Amino acid sequence: xxxxxxxxxxxxxxxxxxxxxxxxxxxxxxxxxxxxxxxxxxxxxxxxxxxxxxxxxxxxxxxxxxxxxxxxxxxxxxxxxxxxxxxxxxxxxxxxxxxxxxxxxxxxxxxxxxxxxxxxxxxxxxxxxxxxxxxxxxxxxxxxxxxxxxxxxxxxxxxxxxxxxxxxxxxxxxxxxxxxxxxxxxxxxxxxxxxxxxxxxxxxxxxxxxxxxxxxxxxxxxxxxxxxxxxxxxxxxxxxxxxxxxxxxxxxxxxxxxxxxxxxxxxx
Numbered sequence: 321x322x323x324x325x326x327x328x329x330x331x332x333x334x335x336x337x338x339x340x341x342x343x344x345x346x347x348x349x350x351x352x353x354x355x356x357x358x359x360x361x362x363x364x365x366x367x368x369x370x371x372x373x374x375x376x377x378x379x380x381x382x383x384x385x386x387x388x389x390x391x392x393x394x395x396x397x398x399x400x401x402x403x404x405x406x407x408x409x410x411x412x413x414x415x416x417x418x419x420x421x422x423x424x425x426x427x428x429x430x431x432x433x434x435x436x437x438x439x440x441x442x443x444x445x446x447x448x449x450x451x452x453x454x455x456x457x458x459x460x461x462x463x464x465x466x467x468x469x470x471x472x473x474x475x476x477x478x479x480x481x482x483x484x485x486x487x488x489x490x491x492x493x494x495x496x497x498x499x500x501x502x503x504x505x506x507x508x509x510x511x512x513x514x515x516x517x518x519x520x521x522x523x524x525x526x527x528x529x530x531x532x533x534x535x536x537x538x539x540x541x542x543x544x545x546x547x548x549x550x551x552x553x554x555x556x557x558x559x560x561x562x563x564x565x566x567x568x569x570x571x572x573x574x575x576x577x578x579x580x581x582x583x584x585x586x587x588x
Contacts, residue, residue, distance in 0.1 A: 375413025
């Protein structure tokens with residue numbers, strides 16, 4: 321169980337480090353359209369930590385995160401889950417994401433949730449995963465970006481939509497006290513592409529705050545997993561306490577040895 325939790329926390333941390341900006345998708349192993357599949361959201365709460373690989377500086381905030389999933393099975397059974405957490409980002413671009421890890425759908429673990437905290441610290445060049453249930457911390461050194469890559473924006477067309485995807489501009493509206501820009505992407509899987517007898521639509525609606533450089537709302541709908549909604553609420557545009565980005569003094573700290581081209585070496 322301890323090793324399973326370690327793997328989950330490391331995976332979550334790496335997902336956070338790659339948080340995509342508006343119009344980009346997270347990939348994952350849980351199906352072509354699921355919470356961790358292409359276009360899905362997952363517990364990593366995309367887009368809150370970095371934009372184009374760079375930490376967001378000078379735009380501190382703290383907020384409550386809400387993740388909801390709604391699914392209807394073939395027999396008519398409705399499955400609904402809701403998880404809340406918190407996110408903090410300081411003026412230096414350090415982030416802290418708090419969540420109760422249970423998993424989603426068939427991957428939902430029985431029993432009490434595991435309270436997990438992920439800290440992405442570009443100042444100290446560290447990823448830190450805290451397990452408040454066990455009072456343990458796992459530290460990993462952030463890999464430096466290749467020389468010449470810092471601050472470089474993707475070339476024009478790098479985030480262009482796929483030929484089978486239509487992107488719509490939904491305009492601007494106020495949301496949670498912020499001005500947000502909306503987009504809707506509809507991906508169509510043609511009939512016969514994967515054994516399907518009719519076309520399949522996968523729709524992702526995103527509302528992004530240019531001011532905070534973060535996603536405030538995202539809704540993803542697909543026939544495999546139903547509807548997934550992520551949103552930020554109770555947004556406060558204030559500097560979080562610096563202690564939130566530190567490991568508590570009573571925690572046991574481990575530092576996995578990263579293998580080149582592979583996962584961390586097992587802890588003895």
